[in-house]
Amino acid sequence: MPDIQIPSIDLGVSLQLLIIFGGAMVLLLADLFSGEGNKRIVGYIALLFVVGAAAAGVPYWDAPRSTFNGMLVLDNFALTLNWIFLLSTAITILISLEYLPRQGIERGEYYALLLFALGGMMLLAQGTDLIVLFLGLELLSITLYVLAGFAYPRLSSEEAAMKYLLIGAFAAGFLVFGIALLYGATGTSSLAGIANKLGSGLAADDVAFMLAGAALVIIGFGYKISMAPFHMWTPDVYEGSPTPVAAFMSVGTKGAGFAALARLLLVALGSQYATWGLILAILAAVTMVIGNVSAVAQTNVKRMLAYSSIGHAGYILMGVLSAGSPAAANRGIEGFLFYLLAYSLTNLGAFAVLIALEQRGEAAWSLDDFAGLWHRQPFLAIAMALCMFSLAGVPPTAGFWGKFYVFTAAWEAGLQWLAVVGVITSAIAAFFYLRIIVQMFMRDPVREISPSLDRNLMIGVGLAALGVIVFGISPTPVIDLVQGSVLALSR
Amino acid sequence: MLAHYAFIGVFFIAAASFPILPLIGAYFLRPSRPTEVKLDTYECGLEAIGDIWVQFKVQYYLYALAFVVFDIEVVFLYPWAVAFNQLGLFALVEMAIFLFILIGGLVYAWRKGALEWV
Amino acid sequence: MNILIMVIFVVLAAFTLAAGVMVVTVKNIIHAALWLIASFFSVAAMYLLMEAEFIAIVQVLVYVGAISILVLFAIMLTRHVTGEGVRQLYKRWWIALIVAAALFGVLIVPTVFNYEWAVQPSGAQISIASTVEIGTAFMREYLLPFEVASVLLLVALIGAIVIAFEERSTRRRVLTLAEEVEQRRQRNESLRLAPTTHASETSE
Numbered sequence: 001m002p003d004i005q006i007p008s009i010d011l012g013v014s015l016q017l018l019i020i021f022g023g024a025m026v027l028l029l030a031d032l033f034s035g036e037g038n039k040r041i042v043g044y045i046a047l048l049f050v051v052g053a054a055a056a057g058v059p060y061w062d063a064p065r066s067t068f069n070g071m072l073v074l075d076n077f078a079l080t081l082n083w084i085f086l087l088s089t090a091i092t093i094l095i096s097l098e099y100l101p102r103q104g105i106e107r108g109e110y111y112a113l114l115l116f117a118l119g120g121m122m123l124l125a126q127g128t129d130l131i132v133l134f135l136g137l138e139l140l141s142i143t144l145y146v147l148a149g150f151a152y153p154r155l156s157s158e159e160a161a162m163k164y165l166l167i168g169a170f171a172a173g174f175l176v177f178g179i180a181l182l183y184g185a186t187g188t189s190s191l192a193g194i195a196n197k198l199g200s201g202l203a204a205d206d207v208a209f210m211l212a213g214a215a216l217v218i219i220g221f222g223y224k225i226s227m228a229p230f231h232m233w234t235p236d237v238y239e240g241s242p243t244p245v246a247a248f249m250s251v252g253t254k255g256a257g258f259a260a261l262a263r264l265l266l267v268a269l270g271s272q273y274a275t276w277g278l279i280l281a282i283l284a285a286v287t288m289v290i291g292n293v294s295a296v297a298q299t300n301v302k303r304m305l306a307y308s309s310i311g312h313a314g315y316i317l318m319g320v321l322s323a324g325s326p327a328a329a330n331r332g333i334e335g336f337l338f339y340l341l342a343y344s345l346t347n348l349g350a351f352a353v354l355i356a357l358e359q360r361g362e363a364a365w366s367l368d369d370f371a372g373l374w375h376r377q378p379f380l381a382i383a384m385a386l387c388m389f390s391l392a393g394v395p396p397t398a399g400f401w402g403k404f405y406v407f408t409a410a411w412e413a414g415l416q417w418l419a420v421v422g423v424i425t426s427a428i429a430a431f432f433y434l435r436i437i438v439q440m441f442m443r444d445p446v447r448e449i450s451p452s453l454d455r456n457l458m459i460g461v462g463l464a465a466l467g468v469i470v471f472g473i474s475p476t477p478v479i480d481l482v483q484g485s486v487l488a489l490s491r
Numbered sequence: 492m493l494a495h496y497a498f499i500g501v502f503f504i505a506a507a508s509f510p511i512l513p514l515i516g517a518y519f520l521r522p523s524r525p526t527e528v529k530l531d532t533y534e535c536g537l538e539a540i541g542d543i544w545v546q547f548k549v550q551y552y553l554y555a556l557a558f559v560v561f562d563i564e565v566v567f568l569y570p571w572a573v574a575f576n577q578l579g580l581f582a583l584v585e586m587a588i589f590l591f592i593l594i595g596g597l598v599y600a601w602r603k604g605a606l607e608w609v
Numbered sequence: 610m611n612i613l614i615m616v617i618f619v620v621l622a623a624f625t626l627a628a629g630v631m632v633v634t635v636k637n638i639i640h641a642a643l644w645l646i647a648s649f650f651s652v653a654a655m656y657l658l659m660e661a662e663f664i665a666i667v668q669v670l671v672y673v674g675a676i677s678i679l680v681l682f683a684i685m686l687t688r689h690v691t692g693e694g695v696r697q698l699y700k701r702w703w704i705a706l707i708v709a710a711a712l713f714g715v716l717i718v719p720t721v722f723n724y725e726w727a728v729q730p731s732g733a734q735i736s737i738a739s740t741v742e743i744g745t746a747f748m749r750e751y752l753l754p755f756e757v758a759s760v761l762l763l764v765a766l767i768g769a770i771v772i773a774f775e776e777r778s779t780r781r782r783v784l785t786l787a788e789e790v791e792q793r794r795q796r797n798e799s800l801r802l803a804p805t806t807h808a809s810e811t812s813e
Contacts, residue, residue, distance in 0.1 A: 014753075021760055025595050028767070068752060109767060119760070129754075135754055135757045142761070142765055146768035493614070493658070496657050549773050552683070552773060555679055558678060560762050562674050562675040564759075566666075567755065567759075570747060573740045574741045574743075592760055600770055
C-alpha cells in the first residue's frame with residue numbers, strides 16, 4: 001500500500017467550520033429521520049453544535065495561524081467575529097423554535113440552512129483569499145434566498161426571496177468581475193499577495209485595472225451590507241421574510257459582509273487608503289442620512305427597523321474605514337467589532353419582540369400595536385425599551401459604547417465631519433426609537449393583541465436584552481476582547 | 492494537441508454527414524406526390540389531438556436542477572481524473588470527501604421523494 | 610497548418626455569429642433556445658482551437674449540457690408562448706443599435722490599435738494551464754475552495770428542493786393506472802360538455 005502523503009493542513013484552524021458544516025449535514029439527516037411535526041428536536045441539536053463550535057474556538061485565542069496555503073486564518077479578529085456570529089445564530093435559533101410551528105412553516109431544513117449560512121459567514125471572517133471570500137458569500141447568499149422565501153405560500157415572502165435573489169445575483173456579478181480584474185492586475189487572489197504586489201508598485205495600466213476591480217468588489221459587498229446607494233432592497237426583503245430570518249439577515253449578512261470588507265480594505269488595499277478613504281466616508285455619511293431619515297416616516301415597526309439597519313450599516317462602515325487611517329488603525333477595528341456585537345444583540349432583541357407580537361396570519365407591527373404594551377407584557381416592553389435605547393445610543397447600553405467608539409475612531413482618523421454627521425443622524429434616529437418607547441409606556445392600548453411569549457422566545461429576548469444592558473454598564477470584558485482582536489490584524 | 496482533436500473534428504463531420512447524405516440522396520431520388528394525409532403530423536398512427544405545447548409541472552424543473560448540480564460535480568471530477576496518476580492517494584481521500592458531501596444531498600433528495608416520477 | 614487553422618477559425622466564427630443572430634431573430638422561442646445551444650457548441654470548438662482544453666470541456670458540460678437544459682425546461686414551464694405575431698422590434702430600435710455599436714466600438718478600437726499583433730512568442734513556452742495542472746491545483750493549492758464548492762452545490766440542491774418541492778403529505782398522491790384512466794374518461798366527458806375549457810384542462 002502506498003504511503004498517504006497528507007499535505008500540511010492544520011485542521012485546528014478550520015475546526016469551528018468543520019463542526020458547523022458537519023453539524024449541518026447531521027441536521028439534514030436528523031430532519032429526514034425525525035417524525036413529522038416534531039422538528040423542534042432538530043433546532044435543539046443545531047443549538048448544541050453552535051455552542052460546541054463556540055467552545056472549540058477558545059483554545060485558539062491569541063494563537064493566530066493559517067492553513068490551506070494561507071487561504072484560511074484563525075486570528076483573534078476572525079475568532080471574535082466567529083463568536084459574534086455564533087451568538088447571533090444561537091439567538092436566532094431560540095427565537096425561531098416556536099415561531100415556525102406557530103406560522104405553520106416548520107420544516108427541519110430551516111436549521112440546517114441556518115448552519116450552512118453560519119458556515120458561510122465564518123468563511124467570510126476567516127478567509128484571506130478572494131476565491132474563499134466569494135464562495136463564503138455565495139454560500140451565505142444562496143441559503144438566505146431560500147430562507148427569505150421560507151414562508152412561501154405567503155406572497156410577501158415570495159416577493160422578498162425573488163427580490164433578494166435578483167439583487168444578490170446582480171451583486172455577485174459585480175463581485176466576480178471585480179475579483180477577475182484584481183487578479184488580472186496583480187496576478188494573485190490572496191489578500192496578502194495583492195498587498196505585496198501593490199507595495200512593490202504596479203504598471204500604470206494595471207493600476208487602472210486594480211482600481212476598477214477594487215471598486216467593483218466594494219460595490220459587490222456594498223449590496224450585502226446595504227450601503228447606500230445599494231440599499232434599496234433592504235426594507236422590502238426584511239419586511240417580507242419570516243421575522244427570525246429578517247433578524248438573522250440584518251445582523252448576519254451585514255456582519256459577515258463587513259468582516260470580509262474590512263479584511264479586503266485593510267489587508268489587501270491598505271496602501272490605497274488615500275483613494276478609497278474619502279469615497280467610503282462620503283458613502284457612509286449618505287447611508288446614515290438615508291437610513292435614519294427614511295425610518296422617521298415609517299409607521300410599520302418592522303420596516304422601520306429595516307431602514308434603521310441601513311443607518312447602522314453607515315455607522316459600522318465608519319469604524320471600518322477609519323481603521324484604514326494610520327492614526328486610528330486600532331480604534332477603528334475596536335469600534336467596528338464593538339459596534340457589531342452591540343448592534344447584533346440589540347437588533348435580534350428588537351426583532352424577537354416583533355415575533356412575540358406576530359400572530360398567525362396577522363402581524364401586529366404598526367406603531368399603534370405597541371401602545372400600552374407595558375400594561376400587558378411588562379417583560380417585552382422593558383426588553384424592547386432597552387433595545388430601542390441601545391439602537392439610539394443612549395447610555396448605559398451597549399449601543400452607546402459602540403457609537404462612542406466609532407465616533408472617536410472617525411475623529412482620530414481626521415474625519416471630524418463624518419463624526420458630526422454621525423451625531424446628527426443619531427439625534428434624528430433617537431426620535432423614532434423613543435417614539436416606540438412613548439407608545440409602550442404612556443399610551444393606552446388601541447386594540448386587543450395577545451402577544452405569545454413562550455419559554456424559548458423569552459430566553460432569546462432575555463439573552464439579548466441582558467447583553468445590551470450588561471455590556472452597557474460594564475463594557476470592560478468586551479473592550480478587552482476587541483482590543484485583543486486588533487493586534488492580530490496589525491500588518 | 493490540436494492534432495489529437497483533429498480526429499474528433501473528422502469524426503464529428505463524418506457523423507454529421509451520415510444522416511445528412513442519405514437524406515439529400517433521397518430528396519433527389521424519391522417521387523414527390525403529396526396528399527393531405529401524407530403531410531399530416533405522424534403520432535403513433537392516430538390522429539393528432541390538441542396542442543404540442545404542454546405546460547410542464549414545476550416538479551420537472553427540479554429534475555433539471557438536480558441534473559445541473561451533478562453536472563457541475565462532473566466538472567470537478569474531470570480534472571481530478573486526468574491528474575489522478577500524479578496525485579497520490581490523498582487526492583482520493585479529498586475527492587471522497589467531496590463526493591460524500593454531495594451524496595448527502597442525494598440521500599436528502601431521495602428520502603424527501605424529490606426523485607420520484609410524478 | 611496555420612492556413613488550415615485560420616480556415617477552421619473563420620468557419621467557426623461565422624457559424625457562432627450566424628447562430629447568435631438566429632437566436633434573436635427566430636420567432637419560435639424553442640428554436641431560439643436550440644440555436645443558442647448551437648452557438649454554445651461552436652464557442653466550445655473555438656476554445657479547443659485556442660488549446661484551452663479544460664475550458665472547452667467545461668463549456669460543453671455546463672453550457673451545452675446544463676444551462677440549455679435549464680433554459681428549455683424554463684420555457685416548457687411557461688404557458689403557450691410561441692412569439693408568432695409578437696413584434697420583435699420596437700419603434701426606437703435604432704437607438705439601441707447606436708448604443709450597441711458605440712459600446713462595441715469602445716471595446717474593439719483600443720484593442721485593435723494598441724495591441725501589437727503578429728508578435729512571435731518569445732523563446733519561453735507560455736504556460737497554458739492544462740487539465741492536469743488544474744486537477745493538481747484543485748487537490749493542493751485550492752483544496753479549500755474545492756471542498757467548499759461541494760458544500761455550495763449541496764446547499765443549492767437543498768434550496769431547490771425546499772423551494773420547488775411540495776412535501777409528500779401535501780402532494781397529490783400518485784395515481785394507479787385504473788384511477789388515471791377513470792379520471793381521463795371523466796375529463797373527456799366534461800370536454801364534450803364544455804369544449805372551451807379544453808386548453809386549460811390539457812395543461813395539467
